[in-house]
Amino acid sequence: MENESSETGQPGESGETWAAGGPGDSWRTLAAAQQPDWPDRREAAAATRWLTQAPPLVLAAECDRLRERMAAVARGEAVLLQGGDCAETFGEATSQGVRGKLRTLLQMAVVLTHATALPVVKVGRMAGQYAKPRSSPVESRDGLTLPSYRGDAVNGAAFTEEARTPDPWRMRRMYEASATTLNLVRALTTGGFADLRQVHDWNKGFVAGSAAGRRYERIADEIDRTLAFMQACGVGLGELTSAEFFVGHEGLLLDYEAALTRPEGETGRSYAASGHLLWIGERTRDLDGAHVEYFSRIANPIAVKLGPTASADDVLGLIDRLDPAREPGRLTLVVRAGADRVRDVLPTLVEKVTAEGARVCWVSDPMHGNTFTAPSGHKTRRFDAVLDEVRGFMEVHHALGTHPGGVHVELTGDDVTECVGGGNAVRTEDLAQRYETACDPRLNHDQSLDLAFLLAEMYRERPATLTPGSRP
Ligand SMILES: O=C[C@H](O)[C@H](O)COP(=O)(O)O
Ligand SMILES: C=C(OP(=O)(O)O)C(=O)O
């Protein structure tokens, strides 16, 4: 691991940085949960100085465009599809890994657009998802206790003292891996790979032996015919040859996020330049904590995860702090209550937030409330529970006449065996076959497509008041 010292002539040595004492510093006096204990503060300062001089990964104008797209979700005129790894790793910032996830998301988006006739806002949990909150700060194995793995941005997953010691220069590697991934995402989404005329190609290698793959082929055939019809009528396909795609991650590591925060010239507002959409996790949404303070001062579209214990007062407090202007598209509430709790806890939250006049996007994360440990020791989730949580989420919104804004899922384009069930029925005994996640279990390609089809059916069942063009 490259432990560059502050003596190496890295950018930032001059100390000229707007962040020192600037608008991004108010969080520093508050308690910041889930931060690494950097062993050497001087090295941490040198690494963050390097980041303050690095070019932004995303531009303010792109973040503003996503905020507009999210405003359409808040109004019931679009649907959000957000997905990717629980924890990205530096080793997986490869062409194959990124292409696979992108292809899965594009296929899911086709299925959802076809069913809802609404635009699908696509956001990868990608190009920055390198820091993890953990239930315990330490992990013990065979009598040895070491710091928990907190994501590649902080330490290594190997169970050795050397790997588990936090290294602040990993934040530079996070920036570089994010830049590599984002470059590929931008090339793939605008350079032909995401062209809707490739709708069949995205499914190659998945059709045989997969019911979801065959079902997808039927939609792809319909799209092909529609495109041919449009072309025959002289309609240009320009808009369909590339896909609008955004990236986001949990804004957990405040040293990294603050160092990559950039002021935007004209408005004077500051943006997290590390990704388009950042979210606050369930473990760091304390109203008096550093994360809420930092997020209240960036202008990106932002989200907050809400677990089963989130009270209506918690949520109204978060809205006051994070979206005081009640601006549609600014704030997304990602509910991850668990399949067995969502129907109980969500109605009150939606009613109180609606009564308050806030125009938030409501999104379901059906993964994090449904994790359990299999007898083999693997952390897993049942596909049925994932579906049941999404169904509960949709039922609540349908009953209240509010818009179920979309889903936030952990997935991969690979054929892994990390979640049990789905069309191809991964069994608990199969988990060891391809269990490759660095943190939480992800839906594989087939399970992701299955989810998209079932979600599509649920959207089709929505009451007439929520059909395209109507406002909830
Ligand atoms: O998404 C990540 C996990 O849910 C979170 O890091 C907690 O995982 P843990 O209970 O294994 O620490
Ligand atoms: C840690 C995560 O979620 P939550 O904050 O909802 O637990 C996650 O999204 O990986």
Ligand SMILES: [Mn+2]
């Ligand atoms: Mn996770």
